[in-house]
Amino acid sequence: MNTEIAKAESAETLTPELIAFMAEWRHSPGSLIMVLHKVQQFYGFIPRKIAFEVAEHLDVPLAKIYGVITFYNFFKLTKPGRNQIQICMGTACYLKGGEDLVAELEGILGVGLNTVTPDGEFSAEAVRCVGCCGLAPVLVINGEVYGKVETKALHGIIAEIRKR
């Protein structure tokens, strides 16, 4: 998945797959969000250049695309780190020390939330409830869920990801 993203970025042009997807959805009403999902799945975020192309293909104003992207938390305008960390800030995780995890993680990475580390390896964001409240507090790294995480354990988890 990650190498796929890297490859796609370097090209940063519309792939035949995306063009086909847009052609398929073009006439179905309300397709913009579905197309944006597909774009983000591919590039890891919504590159400006691609947004222009989407506007053209779907015949919607670029301003509307920007409006939609910025309205929803899920869509990103900037490229995330190679490893993406989500810290759950749902209520259960908050009560069980989610904020301490954020502080510890910021210390380990040396950058705040929503910022990519200088080496491009990591970026972390706080998200609303990933739906594993029984495992609170929860972290998600590259789609893998880490439950009942103690602040002490964070160093080890990040070090292990770094080695991969």
Place this chain on the structure above:
Amino acid sequence: MAYKQYILVCGGTACESNKGIALVEALNREVENNGLLQEVQVVRTGCLGFCEKGPIVKILPQDTFYVEVMPEDASEIVTEHIVKGRVVERLLYDKRQSQAHVGVDGLDFYQKQFRIVLRNCGVIDPDKIDEYIARDGYKAMEKALFEMSPNDVIKELRLSGLRGRGGAGFPTGVKWSFAAAQPAGQKYMVCNADEGDPGAYMDRSTLEGDPHSILEAMAIAGYAIGASQGYVYIRAEYPLAIKRLENAIVQATEYGLLGEKILGTDFSFKIELRLGAGAFVCGEETALLASIEGNRGMPSPRPPFPAVKGLWGCPTVINNVETLANIPVILLKGADWFSKIGTETTKGTKVFALTGKINNSGLIEVPMGTTLREIIFDIGGGIKDGKEFKAAQTGGPSGGMIPPQFLDAPIDYESLTSIGSIMGSGGLIVMDEDDCIPDVTKFYLDFTVDESCGKCAPCRIGGRKLLNYLHKICDGAGTAEDIENMKEISLAMGRASLCGLGQTAPNPILSSLKYFMDEYIEHIDEGKCRAGKCKNLLLYSISVDNCVGCTACARVCPVNAITGERRQLHVIDTAACIKCGQCYDVCKFHAVLRS
């Protein structure tokens, strides 16, 4: 092929993310190695509910309930339990199971539960339509299509007393009748699976464990109101639920249970998925529709209600996942049967995601009218580490905090509203003595302010003002006047906001001011946070009498604010201290004081 034994492995999100997939693989491998492929089947089911102790494994027909099973345990389960018939005692949740025959229903966690919505979760393999059909799946749709008119269906629903489980509790049958009464033409049926309440995962578990029940109910709704197209609006953050729904739609279409001319009748119904993209306000019906249409998810004034003018201007019914999951059962067992469950005003059951400071976190379903005490102490096993119960929050950021004196209040829409909370979609969060009420209130407001779409001023500005006051209070700078201002803004916001988000956002403030005013006053007058959560109000020091100079605190301090020689009194430099509390936690001699 009939198997002699079944190994059910919970495939709910909590279990699955806790090495559940590796466990299924390991069990399959062991079954094969022992030559048991013809006799034993490993089934990955939906959520069994007992998330606290996942991954859960249940063995049938013996009904043995194993908890916290790791892939390494697979070999012992197969060679000992399956082959030799000896229960693996160390993995049992209830040790009584090894002595006498105690079925799963006998476990305290399940005893007071009653499953309608979750009837198939943890029982069937959600990826196999045949297993759903074997448990009366699609029979209700068949009954509706062949034995009932659309009007009969709506009448049955109205008689059953089913009310919307998304939170507001509007009678489902009445909602359907509004859309049905609109002139024939294009109509839509929408399932709201955009579960945005932080701390809730009921809908996710239902969709992952029993996706066909939702598809069947949507088709029934389509028949009743005259819609041929359905949409499931689901969070993009729920990839497993999306996958299982997509798979279920393909299977149902292959079987002729969805699509053109269903079961040879004139009724056609198609279902498509539409992904949400993380916006709490999209739980509001009009905002959800705007999002399906591909726009920013902003609400619009009602009326016109969606049942009259909804998706692309056409009559649209929107039902929540849990509401829908009830419907096939109501049609099969009858309104009479359903309306006998629950209380005077609220029929049926409610699914809760029970989380927070509780021993048995998990997914539960109880008859309406069950008390909070039964849920928290009998099913939930009480508060973690024997601490004291402080409050329970239902309804998430839109709900209120329920103090201990209302533990015996029965759960129904009216009773929860009367004590300042709401039923909500089913998050039930338990707080103990270590939680600070103003701090948790601040958390909820922070959420609603962040999620406010900004369209109307009461919500956009009022919410921000409220949050600022809460920050001020938690930082120790609050005044009595702030409380009065908060009350005033809350009332105005509740009345003047455009949609449910803004109208209910002040609920955590109003309820906590009502029941926990003493904590606010402590913060303001004494600069004290009794739970020790508000860091600005804390001061750490070391007791001259208790400190033995073990250096544990100095070693753990991340900012080197603690100094002292070995076996000598240690001192905290309060200017450098960041109040992280690690010294307090690590000291074995109660020498670190927090005030």
